[in-house]
């Protein structure tokens with residue numbers, strides 16, 4: 656199973672995004688955190704900035720929407736032509752329709768769950784998704800401590816994904832580092848967001864490679 660590292664630019668120098676992106680050529684994608692100060696108590700960036708980032712990178716862009724009214728906003732990001740659009744199920748009124756709309760517009764559809772949101776109620780809609788994002792911190796801020804209590808949900812999600820017979824990626828986001836990446840990979844994750852670990856490293860690209868190597872070594876599924 657391929658292991659992918661998608662660094663978050665949340666803790667990069669936001670005034671020099673173009674420069675920061677060139678520091679991680681080995682990344683498998685670029686994770687962009689969109690926050691609206693309603694769904695989470697923090698405000699970052701939106702459509703115009705994502706559109707501008709697209710002009711500066713060949714990396715697949717993975718947009719993580721932490722915003723209310725996900726049904727209305729997610730298709731607008733897919734419309735930009737980004738690789739993946741992730742919306743939070745807690746912010747969606749019609750997650751199946753929204754996932755289908757993202758796919759219809761040509762992006763991969765992904766749904767995120769906060770740490771306390773169970774996966775079981777969504778088992779039957781997994782086939783509508785290309786990726787599930789399991790938050791390993793409460794969304795809103797970079798640099799938080801990894802929540803081990805999410806590990807059983809990662810395992811359960813891997814079982815449910817296996818049962819579909821489809822290739823649905825499982826992404827973890829929050830507190831992923833050299834210390835925690837193995838636990839996530841062993842539990843069944845195959846896409847890893849790392850913000851602080853990558854952008855606070857002396858050599859961010861070396862860290863991307865090191866995280867991927869550890870994930871591959873620990874892959875227990």
Ligand SMILES: O=C(CO)[C@H](O)[C@H](O)COP(=O)(O)O
Pocket residue numbers: 663665666686688719721792793794795796797798799828829830831848849850851852
């Ligand atoms: O979605 C997020 C926060 O809500 C970020 O992607 C995440 O926190 C990455 O930062 P770090 O690796 O520092 O935890």
Ligand SMILES: [Fe+2]
Pocket residue numbers: 663686687688719828848
């Ligand atoms: Fe994120």
